[in-house]
Amino acid sequence: DSGVTQTPKHLITATGQRVTLRCSPRSGDLSVYWYQQSLDQGLQFLIQYYNGEERAKGNILERFSAQQFPDLHSELNLSSLELGDSALYFCASSGRGSYNEQFFGPGTRLTVL
Amino acid sequence: AQSVTQLDSQVPVFEEAPVELRCNYSSSVSVYLFWYVQYPNQGLQLLLKYLSGSTLVKGINGFEAEFNKSQTSFHLRKPSVHISDTAEYFCAVSPIYNQGGKLIFGQGTELSVKP
Numbered sequence: 620d621s622g623v624t625q626t627p628k629h630l631i632t633a634t635g636q637r638v639t640l641r642c643s644p645r646s647g648d649l650s651v652y653w654y655q656q657s658l659d660q661g662l663q664f665l666i667q668y669y670n671g672e673e674r675a676k677g678n679i680l681e682r683f684s685a686q687q688f689p690d691l692h693s694e695l696n697l698s699s700l701e702l703g704d705s706a707l708y709f710c711a712s713s714g715r716g717s718y719n720e721q722f723f724g725p726g727t728r729l730t731v732l
Numbered sequence: 733a734q735s736v737t738q739l740d741s742q743v744p745v746f747e748e749a750p751v752e753l754r755c756n757y758s759s760s761v762s763v764y765l766f767w768y769v770q771y772p773n774q775g776l777q778l779l780l781k782y783l784s785g786s787t788l789v790k791g792i793n794g795f796e797a798e799f800n801k802s803q804t805s806f807h808l809r810k811p812s813v814h815i816s817d818t819a820e821y822f823c824a825v826s827p828i829y830n831q832g833g834k835l836i837f838g839q840g841t842e843l844s845v846k847p
Contacts, residue, residue, distance in 0.1 A: 621775060621777070623775075652834065652835075654835075661837060661838075661839045661840065662822060662835075662837040662840070663837075664834040664835060664836065667833065667834060674833075675833055675834055677834055709775060709776065711776075711835075720766075720778060720781060721778075721835060722778075723768075723775040723776040723777070724775050725774060725775045726775055
């Protein structure tokens, strides 16, 4: 158990819909990262937050957005869903001075029908 | 920009045999290097990391990796594998200048250990 929790574990929805994925980092970790894992794109970095502020952006679509709340949990919002958004979405967290060592949650499997 | 290439998508091996999973990277800046393992239906778990110092790093579950700067490689090895090592293995880099920054992953190597 990494200490990072993600909900829900599975999500099935239809095209055009909007979903929210939730992540709680390890106790004390200030950084939260979101990654997407799909068969064709592999594991791709989406976005990073540090103590409530956006720190880095990767290959995140404009239809996707994220935020980190004062209690440090984070939410990834995916809107106008397309079939190609079906993937495993991971959240990871790291602490200050952790030399980029990230601890991953179990993931949310999103299926868009 | 950084990129990671895992040279084998699948590696079948018999139990108790040695294994090497190959990883090459490209980067215009210095990077930290990592190997993660993903068991079926689970998240990623850190196996080992190279930050600086000795180029041979030891990780969990008997795995080790050697950093070769001239060849920009970071190959993962285990002298004797077990059935329980069956999983997907990911090599990753992260730019040093941006501590706490993103991980750039390779495409993964599926290790299949047969009895």
